[in-house]
Amino acid sequence: MVLTSEKISRRIQEEVKKLHMCKGGEDVVGIRIQREKCGITQEALAKTLGTDRSTIAKWEAPGRYPRCKLLPQLAEIFGCTIDELFP
Numbered sequence: 001m002v003l004t005s006e007k008i009s010r011r012i013q014e015e016v017k018k019l020h021m022c023k024g025g026e027d028v029v030g031i032r033i034q035r036e037k038c039g040i041t042q043e044a045l046a047k048t049l050g051t052d053r054s055t056i057a058k059w060e061a062p063g064r065y066p067r068c069k070l071l072p073q074l075a076e077i078f079g080c081t082i083d084e085l086f087p
Contacts, residue, residue, distance in 0.1 A: 013065065013067070030085040031056075031074065031085055034074075034078035034080050035078065037078070038077075038078055038079070040078075042057055045077070048077060049070065049074075071085065
């Protein structure tokens with residue numbers, strides 16, 4: 001079975017969701033918490049990541065997650081670990 005990058009990305013996203021649900025959460029409140037700790041607005045974070053403010057808002061809402069490839073970049077911006085994005 002050949003895994004395409006799309007299939008790999010989807011599998012990683014599923015694993016991230018499972019990890020988060022194991023911790024008892026329904027949303028990625030850690031992104032909002034870390035963003036607010038750093039004093040960064042949704043708009044500023046969106047500009048840094050090259051996306052829209054509405055995308056950041058969706059990530060902070062229940063059931064929505066950033067793409068897995070962005071998790072290391074988010075952790076670096078916030079000066080935290082990827083695990084801390086999923087409290």
